[in-house]
Amino acid sequence: MSNLKIQITRNENKKEKVPADQLIFGRTFTDHMFIADYTEGIGWHDHRIIPYQPVTLDPSATIFHYGQTVFEGMKAYLSDDGIVRLFRPEENMKRMNNSCDRMSMAKIDEEHALEALKQLIEVDKEWIPSEPGTSLYIRPFMIATESHLGVSASLTYSFIIIMSPVGSYYKEGIHPVKILVESEYVRAVAGGTGTAKTAGNYASCLKAQEVADLGGYAQVLWLDGIERKYIEEVGSMNVFFKIGGEVVTPALNGSILDGITRKSIIQLLKHWDVPVTERKVSMEEIREAYRTGKLDEAFGTGTAAVISPIGELRWKGELFYVNNGETGELSKKLYDTLTGIQKGTVQDPFGWVVEL
Amino acid sequence: MSNLKIQITRNENKKEKVPADQLIFGRTFTDHMFIADYTEGIGWHDHRIIPYQPVTLDPSATIFHYGQTVFEGMKAYLSDDGIVRLFRPEENMKRMNNSCDRMSMAKIDEEHALEALKQLIEVDKEWIPSEPGTSLYIRPFMIATESHLGVSASLTYSFIIIMSPVGSYYKEGIHPVKILVESEYVRAVAGGTGTAKTAGNYASCLKAQEVADLGGYAQVLWLDGIERKYIEEVGSMNVFFKIGGEVVTPALNGSILDGITRKSIIQLLKHWDVPVTERKVSMEEIREAYRTGKLDEAFGTGTAAVISPIGELRWKGELFYVNNGETGELSKKLYDTLTGIQKGTVQDPFGWVVEL
Known part of the structure; x- marks a missing residue:
């Protein structure tokens, strides 16, 4: 269905995995990330999966000054049958677009975003922990990247997905x-x-x-x-x-x-x-x-x-x-x-x- | 009074100046910027004036997800007598700290921040336009830089000052x-x-x-x-x-x-x-x-x-x-x-x- 072309650059320097019982929420990230750029008048372009790496922005970038940014949080689960499952991921992409609308930001193509996520998970599948209660936390987010101090909606954005293996939220069972x-x-x-x-x-x-x-x-x-x-x-x-x-x-x-x-x-x-x-x-x-x-x-x-x-x-x-x-x-x-x-x-x- | 040590690295590739009548607010920046880093437990360190350059951050940096950032706006004016003037700059630094307090961010040393600003202006003095109505717009700002997706105050910050020559706000005189x-x-x-x-x-x-x-x-x-x-x-x-x-x-x-x-x-x-x-x-x-x-x-x-x-x-x-x-x-x-x-x-x- 999706005609999205994603360029994949494999990470040649894979990180060592952290044991599931030592994972701290949002501290460890997988070997790859997804990124696409938006330019007003052109739309989304350069969809790519690349080695996890820093983001480089001009110090005048809109995100630093006027806070145009939205995010989502979701999880992938690996079960004993070896199947990876996502929970209502289309709802996250839909909500992300609602957030973009409120913040005057470019909207994503929800189908493309899901396709990108699936490919990224496939590339980093070995990072999904399978111990009880564990999962792969997924953080899609968008930032305004234009170099301009005028208070107006940015004309450029980056949509990024990073992923982090997370341990059990309740290490000693669910408790109040x-x-x-x-x-x-x-x-x-x-x-x-x-x-x-x-x-x-x-x-x-x-x-x-x-x-x-x-x-x-x-x-x-x-x-x-x-x-x-x-x-x-x-x-x-x-x-x-x-x-x-x-x-x-x-x-x-x-x-x-x-x-x-x-x-x-x-x-x-x-x-x-x-x-x-x-x-x-x-x-x-x-x-x-x-x-x-x-x-x-x-x-x-x-x-x-x-x-x-x-x-x-x-x-x-x-x-x-x-x-x-x-x-x-x-x-x-x-x-x-x-x-x-x-x-x-x-x-x-x-x-x-x-x-x- | 101030015992601040600022490391200065001069820009060897100076940009061409933009004529005052072609300046657009917040699009042109000077040749240098000031930056200092904060680490919880250590405080502010590495105060430096460096060539204007991109900021590099982990995609999980707090600023991208939870928006811990504050800024100020101020101006330096160059008059015919060759004197550079700031307008109540200590008020900006004081307000910045009030903002930091509300946003649970590290506070700056207000005196050090003013000293840094003065030295930065000295280094980039040639960028202050002198035509009627023009000025050098100054943007001090602070961003949360910790690589962590947990929702908590960042343990590291960068305080940055960038400067932008600006034309007259009222090109055809003040008007409603x-x-x-x-x-x-x-x-x-x-x-x-x-x-x-x-x-x-x-x-x-x-x-x-x-x-x-x-x-x-x-x-x-x-x-x-x-x-x-x-x-x-x-x-x-x-x-x-x-x-x-x-x-x-x-x-x-x-x-x-x-x-x-x-x-x-x-x-x-x-x-x-x-x-x-x-x-x-x-x-x-x-x-x-x-x-x-x-x-x-x-x-x-x-x-x-x-x-x-x-x-x-x-x-x-x-x-x-x-x-x-x-x-x-x-x-x-x-x-x-x-x-x-x-x-x-x-x-x-x-x-x-x-x-x-």
């Missing part, structure tokens, strides 16, 4: 984390860039994370920037609560990221006939649920952890414990099912998995 | 522009990063600027992200209105940039005994002032234009004309005084100018 509800800093508001997967959203969150770290909290929970009462996201994940039998998650409101794990979980819950609602969820509602013993479960969802159970929430000095600080039954079932589908050990009724 | 009041997109809210001079704030504004461009508007005027009624900034400038004899500008509220031109203008107006107030300014108030004939003047303020008079405002289909679309008396006086102080032709009663 403590979360600090953020009351001072704001992640995003409607009309801003909160729905785009762009660098500025992450830089702005580091300050709040520093405060959370000091208190021994794994992540912050973001409230809306207007009334500071409605729940938005937790760290860089979407968030779900099970309250008195109903599963609720903040509705996409123009400032929340449209998570692929999030939408998969909603689909899975509906498939199981578990009541799930996308709506506004306030901290007052969480407090009330806690006080009346209805706060059954809480968990973050994202590509890295898949499901990250929440055992404790701190909000303005109040502490809400969830499920005695233990992983809830539904959280565990969702985790096992999703990771099972991703690994090919659980049947995929939705056609989510792409086998390479 | 048309401004579109933005109702869909939001620049920043309190708790976000609006007060920091960081890349993400600029990337997020490009989409609205695209719409403004299509309608023939020079810039957008940003409203607050919460009630969408109070004025924040215009494009990447602060904004002032003269209403019935009083000059008003939006108060610093946690989402507006603390502009150095802005604060200089407030000081100058007070020095002149012109009533000036920092407070909330709503679009309803501007409409009312327009309808009652009290909207005397409006102008943006920033390093690039110094004063940018506003001749027309469009808000939800309504048009407000300011001063018959001509530059107001006060706007002109502020422009002449500030640019005169910067060039050394008008006395500087505030000690703003630093002569090199």
Whole structure:
């Protein structure tokens, strides 16, 4: 289908592999990378797989000054049957283009990007770890490369894919984390860039994370920037609560990221006939649920952890414990099912998995 | 005072100068740049002036993914007496550190940064144009350079200064522009990063600027992200209105940039005994002032234009004309005084100018 021509230059100086139990997230990269360049008036050109190497840019490049950049995060899984699987990769490419639109950046050809990714994985297949819980983390990203200090959209871009073998997120099994509800800093508001997967959203969150770290909290929970009462996201994940039998998650409101794990979980819950609602969820509602013993479960969802159970929430000095600080039954079932589908050990009724 | 050691490597391949009337903002750069590196646990090191050259970074560098970067904009002026002048440069370095704090980045030594800037200007002095209205635009910036995809503050940074000779902002004399009041997109809210001079704030504004461009508007005027009624900034400038004899500008509220031109203008107006107030300014108030004939003047303020008079405002289909679309008396006086102080032709009663 795809008529994409990719020039492949093999790396003659392959790196030594790092044992799976020594992998640190995002520190080790494979031997190759994909890159394509965009020039206004010409389009995308020079699609190539090359040895993993530095990027060279003029110090006036737009990315350094005005932050035009978007990224995606996805994973490839190698199962015992030797098959490599991707989880809904077309959704990542689609979202990347939505992000590009918000940031006034060139759009990718989604089909070409997927083709490039598949070829890159093929070239670096030996880098995919197969131990339980491991995967190959994939980072497609685009940067604005024009040498110009005027505040305007760049006329040139590079689309790059790098890959990093990652160990198990839960080395000692899935377990809940403590979360600090953020009351001072704001992640995003409607009309801003909160729905785009762009660098500025992450830089702005580091300050709040520093405060959370000091208190021994794994992540912050973001409230809306207007009334500071409605729940938005937790760290860089979407968030779900099970309250008195109903599963609720903040509705996409123009400032929340449209998570692929999030939408998969909603689909899975509906498939199981578990009541799930996308709506506004306030901290007052969480407090009330806690006080009346209805706060059954809480968990973050994202590509890295898949499901990250929440055992404790701190909000303005109040502490809400969830499920005695233990992983809830539904959280565990969702985790096992999703990771099972991703690994090919659980049947995929939705056609989510792409086998390479 | 400063005990900073800067290694200087001269450029043996100097570029040809571009005639002042052919300079385009931020396209031409001088022969040298300053760079220093930061490593957590060591601090700033390897302060050096080197030939202007590309920056080389690992594709996993934090700047590409999580947007930790801050910048400043300032100008050096060469006057007929051969003296090079900077305008309140210590304010830029101070603000840069405030931005670094918000973005969880390493702080610079402000005195060292000024010393580095002065030495860089000395090395590239021949690049400062002297024609009326011209200057040497200076761009200090810092980028996060660590090779790591984990979402956390980088442990390494580079602080870089590049310089670009710029022509006159007003080739045909100071003149008013048309401004579109933005109702869909939001620049920043309190708790976000609006007060920091960081890349993400600029990337997020490009989409609205695209719409403004299509309608023939020079810039957008940003409203607050919460009630969408109070004025924040215009494009990447602060904004002032003269209403019935009083000059008003939006108060610093946690989402507006603390502009150095802005604060200089407030000081100058007070020095002149012109009533000036920092407070909330709503679009309803501007409409009312327009309808009652009290909207005397409006102008943006920033390093690039110094004063940018506003001749027309469009808000939800309504048009407000300011001063018959001509530059107001006060706007002109502020422009002449500030640019005169910067060039050394008008006395500087505030000690703003630093002569090199």
